[in-house]
Amino acid sequence: MTWELVLALGAGSYLLKMLGLVVIGDRPIPAALDRCLALIPAALIAAIIVSNTLSIGHHLQIDARLAGVSAAVVAASRRAPVLVVIVLGAAVTAVVRAIAG
């Protein structure tokens, strides 16, 4: 690891964030684009969930995480508080992992 790489990574990732929030974000945009932007969290969060639950690197893998995240889905669908959803997800995963070895 070199300091050049550390600083370049820092600058690059900050610029990417700023590009969306400050540079592009100010301009008036067409209604259709606005409707699409409103759907970004749904599409991307769903993708983050399946990728964090069902994959390791390039491999699709079903393991204890699926049990934990499924429990989280049930809790969320019953409008449990976020705290309960998180703790339940981790706890079920830990238990299933411990039992399955």
Added chain:
Amino acid sequence: MATLRDPRVRPLLTSCLTLAMAIGVYAISFGVASVAVGASVAQTCALSLLVFTGASQFSAVAVVAAGGSAASAMSGALLLAARNTVFGLTMSRRLTGRLPKRLLAAQLVIDESTAMSTAQDEPQLQRLAFWITGGAIYIFWNLGTLIGALAGNAIDPRKFGLDAAIPAAFVAMLWPQLRTVRARLAAAIGATLCLITIPFLPIGMPILIASFGVLVGIPEPKPNEGRS
């Protein structure tokens, strides 16, 4: 500004702090991993302070550890960070204000702060959720990194199921987004595209590809279409 007396603020604070602490434990494992591949404690902490995007940091460290070039470490990490541009665009509607404030906010634009903010109903709570989540995670992420880098070895986050705590938190944040038919469709398409592309696209790219799901928003909504 919503105050602490507001009954909606207390549960928001609790969930933000829980999430931040779970992420802090993950930061410990980043600190350990980074030092293990030869980065100094100062470099490891600088990565967390400046990059502040877990996936990018882990990928950069992994590529360096595998003997990859600086260019490949850079491109992999920035690909993973590219979704923050899209999240920044989403947040720009909610975070108006003076330029210095928005430049500061930009550093806190990450998956969790965007998701927690967009899960709220009112603009005031959306702004509050963004700053509390982003701020708390920034503190815990950097504290965890420092502890991990100094300790050199730490608890195994997998043993406590903490690898699933993060997707579980996202489940809680996704739920309120799914009130419209279009949002449910966008989520289903995004998740499917991501799963299909994981085996062959570079890591991080499938999550960006999921943004194609938002194209269901293009057609003019019918007058009777709405929440269901």
